[in-house]
Structures are given as structure tokens and as C-alpha cells.
């Protein structure tokens with residue numbers, strides 16, 4: 473069986489970029505997609521097979537999948553759903569459109585792509601779907617409401633999908649990174665500036681600290697931040713293990729909060745998470 477072709481979204485930077493190159497080095501055939509043409513060209517110049525895939529656009533997903541089917545004769549071993557962004561801001565400062573946009577990219581685009589890939593995997597009788605979720609799919613923090621919503625939804629979505637695919641030979645795994653070095657914070661800062669009206673917000677004074685955190689080189693999470701190789705290792709396990717895990721924790725904060733959310737009451741967890749948020753936004 474053709475067990476080596478992996479399709480990746482959001483390969484322009486960060487985790488997707490590192491995993492694409494890492495898997496290629498390991499002998500996989502990597503189909504590294506990116507939202508923007510300039511990144512597709514750069515990835516090709518680096519020796520990767522690449523095409524454009526914008527998760528916000530059904531036509532783009534369709535085109536990318538036509539390309540995948542043609543290139544692989546419909547034999548795709550794995551999908552690494554990865555491309556996403558974080559929209560910072562308090563829940564009451566998010567317009568309906570801004571929240572919808574977050575879900576379009578981080579959830580609905582993944583859904584549409586997954587539904588295009590599943591018939592190929594069902595036909596061949598095996599496959600692996602790997603979802604790059606987050607510690608923020610396990611616990612919540614203030615001003616991360618849009619992103620939290622998308623990743624909590626992804627957790628429920630993926631748990632359901634895993635049950636529905638039981639017995640098909642297709643495994644489904646969630647990766648739960650904590651802070652990992654990437655362009656994530658820069659991209660989140662741009663979305664914050666673009667969509668949040670600071671002056672009209674009841675959180676105006678706190679937002680100054682939020683802005684400082686998003687625009688600074690380092691923050692309090694940095695001592696727990698790992699490089700993207702930590703995610704690659706988990707992806708490799710999810711691809712190569714005979715029994716891929718439903719969830720892979722990455723970084724100390726994920727292990728810690730993954731444990732605490734199971735043993736603390738909601739009230740106690742809230743108190744702890746408020747402390748974390750206040751200390752990172754002071």
C-alpha cells in the first residue's frame with residue numbers, strides 16, 4: 473500500500489513548514505499546500521511539491537484536491553490539518569463576521585477538506601487524519617475566545633469523527649501544542665489590530681498589555697515554548713504507530729493543564745486561568 477503521501481495545509485511558515493520539510497527528509501512524499509502563491513513558489517524552490525489551498529475558499533479546496541488526486545492517483549495516506557490563525561480580543565468585542573471568519577478558517581475549511589479526503593481513504597481502506605489543535609482546545613484564556621471556540625469545536629468534531637470512523641482503517645488523532653515558535657503571534661497581532669476596536673472596548677486598559685504581549689519578542693510563556701520539532705515528533709508517531717493515539721500533548725503547559733482540567737472544579741480552574749491571563753497581560 474502507498475503509505476507515504478501526506479497532504480499538509482498551512483505550510484508557508486511555522487509548524488506546517490517544519491513538518492513538511494521534516495517528513496520529506498524522513499522519506500515521505502509531502503504535498504505541502506499554502507494559501508498564497510508566493511509561498512507555493514518558495515516551497516517548490518525548496519524542493520517540495522506544492523499547490524495553493526486557501527481554507528476560506530471552496531473553489532481553492534476543490535482545485536487543490538483535483539491536483540492531489542491527479543498527482544497521487546487517488547492514493548493519499550494522511551492529511552495533516554494545520555493551517556489556522558488566532559483572532560485575539562474579548563468575546564464582546566468580536567463582531568459576528570470576525571467570529572465567523574475565525575470558524576471559516578479554523579473549522580469549516582478543515583471540515584470541507586476532510587470530507588474531500590475521506591472518500592479516497594475509505595476506498596483504499598486505510599488513512600490517517602491528524603488535526604493540529606491546541607492547549608486552547610482543552611482550556612480557555614481571556615481574550616482568546618474566538619480561537620478557543622474554534623479549537624474546542626475542533627476537539628468535539630474530531631472525537632465524533634474518530635468514533636464514526638471506527639473499524640474503517642482510518643485513524644484520527646489530535647495534536648495539542650502549547651506554545652511553539654512560529655509566526656502565530658505576529659499573525660494574531662495583525663488580526664487584533666485589524667478587527668478589534670480598542671477605544672470602544674470595556675477592556676481598553678487591559679488591551680494595552682495585550683498589545684504589548686502580542687508585539688513583544690518574548691513573553692512569560694517563553695520558558696515553556698518549544699520549537700516545531702516537538703510537534704513533528706508527535707506527527708511522526710501518529711503516522712507510523714500501529715495504534716496512533718487519539719491525543720498527543722506537546723509542551724509542559726499542555727500536560728499540566730490537560731491534567732488540571734480533569735481534577736479541578738470549573739470554579740477552581742477559572743481562578744487559576746484568570747491568574748495566568750492576568751500575569752501574561754500585566
Ligand SMILES: NC(=O)c1ccc[n+]([C@@H]2O[C@H](COP(=O)([O-])OP(=O)(O)OC[C@H]3O[C@@H](n4cnc5c(N)ncnc54)[C@H](OP(=O)(O)O)[C@@H]3O)[C@@H](O)[C@H]2O)c1
Nearest residue numbers: 482484486487507526527555556606649651652654655656
Ligand atoms: N504556535 C503555537 O504556539 C501553537 C500552539 C497551539 C496550536 N497551534 C496550531 O498550529 C497550527 C499552525 O500554526 P503555527 O503556530 O505554525 O502558526 P503560523 O506560523 O502563523 O502558521 C499558520 C499557517 O496557517 C496558514 N493559514 C492561515 N489562514 C489560512 C487559510 N485561510 N487557508 C490556508 N492556510 C491558512 C498560514 O498561511 P499564511 O502564511 O498565508 O497566513 C500559515 O501557513 C495552527 O492550527 C495553530 O492553531 C500553534
